Amino acid sequence: MAEEKKSLNFIEQIIEEDLKLGLNLDKLRFRFPPEPNGYLHIGHAASICLNFGLGIKYNAPVNLRFDDTNPTKEEQEYVDAIKNDIKWLGFEWTNELYSSDYFQQLYDWAILLIKKDKAYVDNQTSAQIAEQKGTPTKVGTDSPNRNRSIDDNLELFEKMKNGDLKEGSHVLRAKISMTANNMLMRDPIIYRILYEKHHRTGNDWNIYPMYDWTHGESDYIEQVSHSLCTLEFNPHRELYNWFLKQVYSGEDLKPKQREFARRNLSYTVMSKRKLLQLVEEGFVKGWDDPRMPTISGLRRRGYTAKSIRDFSNTAGIAKRDNVTDIALLEFHIKNELNKTAPRVMAVLYPVKLVITNYPENKEEILIAENNPEDENSGTREIPFSRVLYIEKEDFRGQANKKFFRLKLDKEVRLKNAYIIKANAVVKDENGEITEIHCTYDEESKSGSGSEASKRKVKGTIHWVSVKHAVKAEVRLYDRLFTEEAPDAHKEKDFKEFINSESLKVIDNAFIEPSLKTAQIRDQFQFQRLGYFNVDDDSKKDKMVFNRTVPLRDSWAKQNK
RNA sequence: UGACCCAUGGUGUAACGGUAGCACUCCGGUUUUUGGUAUCGUCAGUCAAGGUUCGAAUCCUUGUGGGUCAACCA
Numbered sequence: 001m002a003e004e005k006k007s008l009n010f011i012e013q014i015i016e017e018d019l020k021l022g023l024n025l026d027k028l029r030f031r032f033p034p035e036p037n038g039y040l041h042i043g044h045a046a047s048i049c050l051n052f053g054l055g056i057k058y059n060a061p062v063n064l065r066f067d068d069t070n071p072t073k074e075e076q077e078y079v080d081a082i083k084n085d086i087k088w089l090g091f092e093w094t095n096e097l098y099s100s101d102y103f104q105q106l107y108d109w110a111i112l113l114i115k116k117d118k119a120y121v122d123n124q125t126s127a128q129i130a131e132q133k134g135t136p137t138k139v140g141t142d143s144p145n146r147n148r149s150i151d152d153n154l155e156l157f158e159k160m161k162n163g164d165l166k167e168g169s170h171v172l173r174a175k176i177s178m179t180a181n182n183m184l185m186r187d188p189i190i191y192r193i194l195y196e197k198h199h200r201t202g203n204d205w206n207i208y209p210m211y212d213w214t215h216g217e218s219d220y221i222e223q224v225s226h227s228l229c230t231l232e233f234n235p236h237r238e239l240y241n242w243f244l245k246q247v248y249s250g251e252d253l254k255p256k257q258r259e260f261a262r263r264n265l266s267y268t269v270m271s272k273r274k275l276l277q278l279v280e281e282g283f284v285k286g287w288d289d290p291r292m293p294t295i296s297g298l299r300r301r302g303y304t305a306k307s308i309r310d311f312s313n314t315a316g317i318a319k320r321d322n323v324t325d326i327a328l329l330e331f332h333i334k335n336e337l338n339k340t341a342p343r344v345m346a347v348l349y350p351v352k353l354v355i356t357n358y359p360e361n362k363e364e365i366l367i368a369e370n371n372p373e374d375e376n377s378g379t380r381e382i383p384f385s386r387v388l389y390i391e392k393e394d395f396r397g398q399a400n401k402k403f404f405r406l407k408l409d410k411e412v413r414l415k416n417a418y419i420i421k422a423n424a425v426v427k428d429e430n431g432e433i434t435e436i437h438c439t440y441d442e443e444s445k446s447g448s449g450s451e452a453s454k455r456k457v458k459g460t461i462h463w464v465s466v467k468h469a470v471k472a473e474v475r476l477y478d479r480l481f482t483e484e485a486p487d488a489h490k491e492k493d494f495k496e497f498i499n500s501e502s503l504k505v506i507d508n509a510f511i512e513p514s515l516k517t518a519q520i521r522d523q524f525q526f527q528r529l530g531y532f533n534v535d536d537d538s539k540k541d542k543m544v545f546n547r548t549v550p551l552r553d554s555w556a557k558q559n560k
Numbered sequence: 561u562g563a564c565c566c567a568u569g570g571u572g573u574a575a576c577g578g579u580a581g582c583a584c585u586c587c588g589g590u591u592u593u594u595g596g597u598a599u600c601g602u603c604a605g606u607c608a609a610g611g612u613u614c615g616a617a618u619c620c621u622u623g624u625g626g627g628u629c630a631a632c633c634a
Contacts, residue, residue: 007573007574007575007581007582008574009573009574013576033634034634035633035634037633037634067634069633069634070633070634072633073633073634126631126632129632130630130631133630134630135562135630136562136563136629136630137561137562137563137630138562138630139562140630167632168632170632171632180563181562181563181564181629182563182564182629183563183629183630184629186630189631189632191632192632193632194632208632210632210633210634211633211634212634214634215634231565231566231627231628232627232628232629233628233634234564234565234628234629235563235564235565235628235629236629237564238564259565261566261627263572266571272634314572314573314582314583314584315572315573315583315584316572316573316574317573318566318572318573319565319566320565320566320567320626320627321566321567321626321627322571322572322573323571323572324571324572324584325570325571325572325584325585327571327584327585328571328572328583328584328585330584331583331584331585332584334596334597338596338597339597343594343596372592372594372596372597373597373598404595405595413593414593415593415594416593417593419593446593447593453593456593457593458595459593459595460592460593460594460595461594462594525594525596527594527596528594528595528596529594529596530596551594551595551596551597552595552596552597553595553596554595554596555595556595557586557595558595
């Protein structure tokens with residue numbers, strides 16, 4: 001009964017340490033803080049799994065807080081999509097909150113800051129302010145407005161708020177130090193004037209708080225114990241703490257910001273800006289294009305919430321930059337679907353197979369297992385007849401003995417049906433094979449228990465009956481980029497590495513008739529081919545399937 | 561020529577001063593009415609150099625490499 005000691009990631013270690021140091025377990029509180037300006041992607045999923053996972057582990061509240069302080073970019077559409085994605089991933093937030101809920105409090109605190117002589121109104125141009133900011137290696141210089149009187153600052157800030165001043169003409173800045181090593185500490189902007197309608201507060205405000213001022217204070221208001229964000233916010237921590245210090249009551253909990261490395265995936269990009277470009281410039285069909293690493297794209301592609309959670313959990317949380325092999329994500333979806341997806345037969349690149357010794361008008365119903373990995377999955381019926389489609393690449397006139405599929409004068413089993421032997425081919429004027437003629441062993445029917453049915457033949461291939469098959473469209477997806485880290489090249493634009501063959505559409509595939517009743521999003525294993533689901537575009541009279549992920553193919557590998 | 565962060569097999573992560581482990585990938589064997597699954601196995605790692613210590617992936621120093629920071633974005 002050896003107790004398995006699960007290793008903790010560094011965030012959990014920090015929490016355990018805080019607990020040991022006296023933090024009450026019931027003070028633990030987390031939040032997921034998306035900006036509603038785009039769709040969630042697999043990288044966000046890592047953060048969602050982290051935060052909500054901690055909530056579950058410690059039985060602590062986790063808020064969903066929309067960081068909505070920039071009305072020029074944020075929209076209700078994104079709010080809705082984000083909520084939908086989080087729910088779909090299987091998580092529940094304690095409270096649905098918005099930074100904009102705190103605009104009044106943030107404003108009041110800003111006045112407090114001014115009164116403490118820790119903030120001032122600057123009416124220089126943004127170019128001037130940028131100029132004075134210096135560079136990482138050169139200190140900045142003070143604004144001429146830095147020593148404006150408190151009364152004047154109060155009055156000007158009031159005017160900013162009331163809409164008496166022109167957009168972009170004035171900002172409120174924290175008075176910290178223009179010589180700080182950390183550029184963020186060089187009198188950062190706290191408020192700017194923006195005459196823009198906000199998706200929640202409408203036209204109530206003419207000024208909007210900046211991220212740094214908003215985020216930490218929102219954490220404080222919500223009493224978030226551990227505010228987790230990605231590595232690039234590490235330099236912000238100093239400012240986060242500075243702002244907090246200005247409003248901290250001295251009694252309640254002071255939130256703690258910690259940073260972890262965002263999760264990157266090979267052969268794709270993960271920045272919202274770049275994903276937006278792919279959408280807007282038409283490289284993909286939308287945010288939910290099955291090639292996109294967005295939650296909605298993966299969902300449409302056929303990835304399950306569990307597979308994404310499993311991926312996030314096994315990939316882990318750490319502080320170093322990473323490019324995680326997309327094979328790990330693929331492993332988790334295959335691993336799940338192997339146990340849950342019903343097996344069916346579909347032929348993607350059909351060629352006719354005629355069983356010459358099978359009676360012309362005979363039809364029979366064969367029984368097939370739905371899923372050998374799930375004994376409760378039952379069986380289904382498949383019609384069989386004289387003329388079938390098989391996969392083109394499952395036949396070769398001649399081939400060496402490593403080729404286990406159908407070849408002339410050799411035998412192969414038709415999955416769930418009979419053993420056949422190929423005898424001849426019919427070719428068209430171009431030498432293309434149009435028909436393969438074969439004979440079947442009547443005694444070899446699958447599951448019949450006969451001696452012949454137990455014969456071992458090396459190959460088994462899938463098929464559909466021409467007369468009964470249903471024509472369908474099948475979309476085969478490949479990685480969106482040809483480069484492992486498309487945005488890691490400083491000299492080149494990431495779009496130069498777009499894979500021109502990331503989508504292959506087959507519009508005359510044939511599927512077995514049992515699939516007629518399949519609903520949108522239903523998932524299947526097309527035997528020997530891969531996992532597929534029914535796409536949103538699917539119609540009753542024209543079904544559309546997405547290939548989620550192919551099956552491992554050691555034959556293809558061998559042939560490389 | 562700054563500050564801060566980071567460095568463990570091909571990839572992602574553990575080991576918290578005491579046997580470098582797990583997963584994915586790759587490669588090979590067995591089983592198989594899916595060249596799938598399952599199962600067994602192989603290959604493969606502490607960035608470098610010093611130092612502290614009985615003992616260093618772990619602590620210290622220096623170096624090297626990578627990342628972040630100069631939006632009225634988050």
